[in-house]
Amino acid sequence: MRTARTYAARSISSLMGVPPDLPLSGDDHARLGEELDSIFPAARRARGCLFDAFIGNKAINAIPVEDVRAPTLVIHFRDDTGAPFAGAQTLAHRIPNAQTLFLDHGGHLGLGAHPEVPATLRAFLDKVPPAR
Secondary structure, rough: OHHHHOHHHHHHHHHHOOOOOOOOOHHHHHHHHHHHHHOOOOHHHHHHHHHHHHHHHHHHHHHHHOOOOOOOOEEEOOOOHHHHHOHHHHHHHHHHEEEEEEEOOOOOOOOOOHHHHHHHHHHHHHHHOOOO
C-alpha cells in the first residue's frame, strides 16, 4: 500500500471517490495527502475494510431510515465516484423532512471551494432545537 501511495496516488485517490478529471488546488492536494496518509498502516484497517465491503455497505439499504425523526441534512457531490448520487437522492427521499445540499463537483471528499457547505450547515444547525 505504501508503494501504491507513493507511485500511484492518483489511482488510490480514485478509489477514495475523487474523480480523475477533478481539478485540484494546492489545498486540495494537501487535504488529499492527509486523507491518504490517514489510511496507513493499512494492516490495522484490514478487518474494518473487509466488514465494510462484505457486510456493512450491503446492510445499509435495509436500515429503516423512514423512522428517522432527527433533523437530517444530506450533503452530496454529484461527481462522487465512491458513493453514487442516486443513493444520496434515495436516502434524502426516504428520510422524512430531510434537507439536501447537492453540489456538482467535489468528489467523495468534497474537495474544492464550497462556501455554501458551511453556510448551509450553519443555517441547518441554527434551526435544530436543543437536545432535551
